[in-house]
Amino acid sequence: MTSTTYSKSKIKQGVSVFLWTVKSNLSTLVVYLSILAFFIIINWVICAGTKTAFNSNVMLAETFLTAMVIGLIVSIKSFSYLHDKRQTDMTGALPVSRRTLFFSRLISSTVISGIPMLIIYLVINIFFPNNQSMVLPDNSFFVTLNVIIYLFSNISLFGLLSICCGKTSDKIVSFIVLNLLTPFAVYFLTILPASLLMGYSVNLHPDFLLFLSPAFAFAGTNPVYWVIFSAVCLLLSFVLIKNRRAESADSGFAYKLPLIAIKVLVSFSVGIVSAFMFIVTIENNNDYLIFWSGMIIGSLTAYIIIQIIFAHGFTGFLKGLIPYGAMLICFAVLFSSLHFGWFGFETYVPDVNDIKSVSFTASNPIYINGVNITAHEVYDKKVIEDTVKAHKKIISIESFKDRKMLERTKVNYLYEKNNESDIKELGTDALNFNVTYTLKNGIKIQRNYSNFTTYGDASTNVPFLQSEEYTVNSNPLFVCDEKYFIFVEVEKLEDEDFATYGGIQRESKTAKKLIRTIKEDYKKYGFSSSSSGYLLTFMTSNYGEKKKDGEVSLYPLASVNVPSNYSKTLNLIKSLP
């Protein structure tokens, strides 16, 4: 008989579990590698046949999608020991700690789904070097590495959900729900204040919503974030796995909080989406009634469905409605606080004596490399006084206060977040009043009011909006450094129809030249509503940098409907080749 002295280290046990898991997934691994090999062959055949360069992005997308599917299948299998009573008996009695077991399986899932990607990367680079028809960019290794990071973040989340859920089906539903509905919930929750509060606007980072959905992480978000995300998932898993109730296998959730959170997330997301859809589609004078009808119908339907899915029937149905009720009450409190202005956001205008400076911006501040290029400060006492007066006038306009919910938002978020609606046109009636006060104590207060022309004559109501101080200071053409205008599009109006413009794009040098002549003409002639038929749209790059392949992502910054008396500008346009 061998010694029974306990001598197995955690690492050795972890390696054993790892090998055991890999071994039991060998068939999946073979299928996976076969699919990837098939993709290589197909891509190679297409490249060779068409004599075109290999598109690494297509290959990576195919590889990633396959890796995601395989990763999730392997994860389901690997973590099924938490959801199957018979497996729980077997693994629970093993002399391997719960943490070692869990993390060994998590690593094996990542390796099984990630390593083939590296193998494919090596195969491509060895057998199809850059001088062949298959060409991978220099950074393909890092792209592959990033994809593995995204994959790991998904597997980490899946692992965490495996701990929280009692059934595999619940885990899959939770994973889908979290990935699909979290961005919706956060997005609509973010725009809700803009729909209820005059003067409030939102400015979301383009990648913001992607950060809420690991399944879509590969679409371009920062891998460092996903490393942190994975670390948080692993930390939570580390804490929760040890005391997880094994008896929850094949029954309800092991931890109640995630169950409640997911049910609330589902009902809230569906509720708020349907609420906004209701007020967009149903014509009614009472926006709030329509909004709440949509909210209750959507959220209750979603809650009933998710409750039945998780409970596999109507067990504990009434008790399960408590979190729904709590969610609805919390949302009602939030909604009321915004709607009834409990915090005085809508009525607050700083005292002139407390203000150090004001700045007027394009409706959404434009950031390039983290710098707000539209930011500028006006310290003139008179401008500050006029600004405060204008601000007070705006919040007292009755027709503006009575606007419908969606009309209060600066941009119609439901349809599009169209940057072009933010373009400031030179010489047109002021549509927006976007002001940032910098108080003497350093606090910044920002208010954005939009679309005045729809609600009365802005020039009559708020003359300041027609003043030179405001018009010039709120136009990026006059405020932004000319280095940011890297492109200009020159279009000729035909038959008064803007849609028929045939644009000619010009490089940075022409853009800067045109800006200088416009400013000279403005000094000489001031604003004019007479149109020459030429529309200039000045653009910047989204991130201020050219990509390696020479392409830039253009972002419209300002536009000019060139007045007919701007002779110098018109001459320059006509002289362009």
Added chain:
Amino acid sequence: MIEIKNLSKSFGDVKALCNLNLDVEEGAVFGLVGSNGAGKSTLLRVINGVFKADGGETLIDGESTFENQKIKDKCFFIPDYPYFSNSSTIANTAFFYRNVYSGWDEEYFNTLCSTFPVDKNRKIINMSKGMQRQSALILALSTRPKYLFLDEIFDGLDPVVRKLVKKLIITNVTDNNMSVVIASHNLRELEDICDYIGLLHKGGIILEKELDDLKLGIHKVQIAFNSEVSDDVFNNLEIVNKMKSGNLYTLTIRGAQKDFMAELESLNPVLLEALPLTLEEVFINEMEGAGYDINNIL
């Protein structure tokens, strides 16, 4: 030694174990009996660290079992439905256990593989229920456990294999001082192998005794007389159960056999015979004596 102190475990509103106390000596074979839902399997799962107890303690060799790898390394638990993955064979599962259990005995494993009529390279899930249990037992015994926990192990085994299993358990107990806890409904199987018996009912042990004590303390006797006798003649004996058919009496008597046989001899019967009591009969009598409705317990 296994010590269980005030152990409690609930599943929602259902109390599976309620302040349960139990000691199992080293080298003992402990039979755990009880009706469906009495808590037998739950108790085994808690002892083996599959479930975490809500209250109380489960100690093996003085240490708590939950998340204690050192203790779990000395134990092996075969549940009522042992799990094997789709690709598991005895050979590849042995590969895993070899690296996980410090007591793995390769030589013994090979011996057991040749002792049981199973193919170690065949997929276990394709085997019959009885063969699967044999596979589980081969793997379990190969880890040379100090404590073996078996849940309905005899279920599905043919009489020959059942005998073999009992023999192997007894050999391991005798040679290696292994302690065994067997949960079963089958009192007849336990009778052959157990030193102690515990009766579990509604999450608590209501009876725990050494098997010999149980059996020695109660006896069945058949006694016949030439003519009818009065029931009062048995008044000096501790009669647990009495059945009469003409002049033939079948008595279940508590006490030392020597004493009551002498008493009965003095009544000049034409027939006097002491019959062996099955464990089931002992239990029924004990429990009825204790005021339980045994039909609702076993």
